[in-house]
Amino acid sequence: MKLVGITSCSTGIAHTYMAAEGLEVAAKEKGFEIKIETQGSIGAENVLTPEEIAAADAVVIAASTSVNKDRFIGKRLISADVTEAINNGPDLLERALKAPIFASETIKLADSEETKTSQGIYSHLMTGVSYMIPFVVAGGICIALAFAFGGINAEGDLAQAINELGGTAMGLMWPVLGGYVAFSIADRPGLIPGMVAGMLAANMNAGFLGALLGGFLAGYTILLLKKYIKLPASFSGLMPVLILPVISVLVVGLIMKFIVGVPVTALNNGIMNWLNSLSGMNSILLGLLLGGMMAIDLAGPIGKAAYFFGVASLANLGNGETSQIMAAVMISGMVPPLAMALSATVLGKNLYSKEEREAGKSAWVLGLSFISEGAIPFAAADPLRVLGSVTVGSAIAGALSMLFNCGIAVPHGGFFVFLIPGAVNNVLMYVVALAIGTIVSGFLVTLVKKGSQKQSA
Incomplete structure (x- = not known):
């Protein structure tokens, strides 16, 4: 038996590679051939070729983020969380060989709608988180280095420059979170309203909750617009570059500004004030x-x-x-x-x-x-x-x-x-x-x- 697979976790560090190792060990025990593409923090490694996919009897996707499955249409495919590949690789491989044929991302499988929805929400969240974390880490470390060169107030030209770089990277974390949550839901059209929503959350001090809600709002707004706006074939090119960006930014931006952002900002400020008041x-x-x-x-x-x-x-x-x-x-x-x-x-x-x-x-x-x-x-x-x-x-x-x-x-x-x-x-x-x-x-x-x-x- 020949299998191929993809592993990907929210940070793209440990779980990604541990899941790949778990599947490889399980395949060796069963006498199967397997190749795993790891989609980690430095990008895709050990990338699957079209020939390898065509020759595979089944596909295993072990990911806590959204993974594009278009390459695997027509193959038996099973999706699971990375932890299942780490903890129960042999069973996952056996189930993959009996899995239904994958037709498209919209196919309805035997899982309950409630289970699929909850898994989808978590996957969208983890996709946003996986893209956000490098900005958080890079920004935070740069700020710490600025302290090392210029003291706690980052004094001096070099320290100030490094501190500015760190602040810029940290400042992008909420737009990136919102943008890639929306991207996970609605693909590339979701990036624009998602990032705008995340930036509004940052400017309004709505923080993590605001960026997260803005990302989901942007993603599902794009899906609704694509469902109900139908243009003649000759004007279809306007959808991705004009219609969807403009309408989604207006809808999502105004909702964030006047409906969602205000209570979330108040909640965020309340939580932070409460935390700062804690003592003893x-x-x-x-x-x-x-x-x-x-x-x-x-x-x-x-x-x-x-x-x-x-x-x-x-x-x-x-x-x-x-x-x-x-x-x-x-x-x-x-x-x-x-x-x-x-x-x-x-x-x-x-x-x-x-x-x-x-x-x-x-x-x-x-x-x-x-x-x-x-x-x-x-x-x-x-x-x-x-x-x-x-x-x-x-x-x-x-x-x-x-x-x-x-x-x-x-x-x-x-x-x-x-x-x-x-x-x-x-x-x-x-x-x-x-x-x-x-x-x-x-x-x-x-x-x-x-x-x-x-x-x-």
Whole structure:
């Protein structure tokens, strides 16, 4: 049997390649041939050729973002989330060989309409997020470098120039989010109203929620316009360059300006004011909650919600200010892979397979880089014990970060931004909080694994 596939996750980093590896390992076990195209953060790699697609018996799409399937019309095709390819590759391949023939993006499959709609909404959201994250990371790191060269106020020509670059990149994150959510829904015509809606959200201080709602509004507005506006064939060329852009920008822009934007802006300001007012036990409890969310599904939907809560808090700050919420989120996301690395390579080597011990070595680097997905191979093999243990340590790390009044000025980068002057407030205690969370989870997962082995002996 010959199969081909595509993997793609919201960030285009770890899940994309882990899903590809999961499918390749499953195919090898079953004696199948498979080629996987990875659509990661640096673009498509190992691209499928028309000849390879034509020769394939089935196609597997493992993606949490929207993937163009036009190449696969006439082939058996199954779509699933990246986590299914990581956790259950063999079953996914078997189902692909029995999947229905793919005819077009509009074909109605056997799934319920409610399930397809919910999956579609999540896919559109993750598509927007996947395009937005590089702007957030690049902008945040540039701002941190500006602090390194010119102090917390970015003084000096070089520091000011780098700070301006960072601010420009960060300023584009809401238009990009709105634009690519709409792009996922309505293809290229959705980009224009989606980006306009995102820019309006940024200008109105409607933040993440405003850009997100604007993106969905723009995408579905385009779909409605394409459904009801019919032009003679001789004028059809006007649709993509004149009719759709002008009408959609007017409709979406006015709705954002006078209907959606005002209450969302008020809600966003209310949330930020409430967050800024938190202190003492309330802030510690918030850190505990965000920390647990970052670990419970290892950068899945719950973790993404916590992460963008942190990004939103950072986006509402002035130049040179640090966010305690973003600090709690980042440190909590670093704990799971570091804890599993500690357990697999130091505390309990005999509890893990050779492959897991090798994964533990990589998890050190992934954890220090704030890539929570480094713990996924361990969670896939033993989900209850691993997820339970790392969630405890992450929650503790988030709470301690809040308790120690740690703040951070960038949305990504992990331990490597700790070394940039001005990027982290109270950096020594921040490292202490990270160490405590990692040690707690590392010892906890080692103990519960030892206990399970004794019971099975």
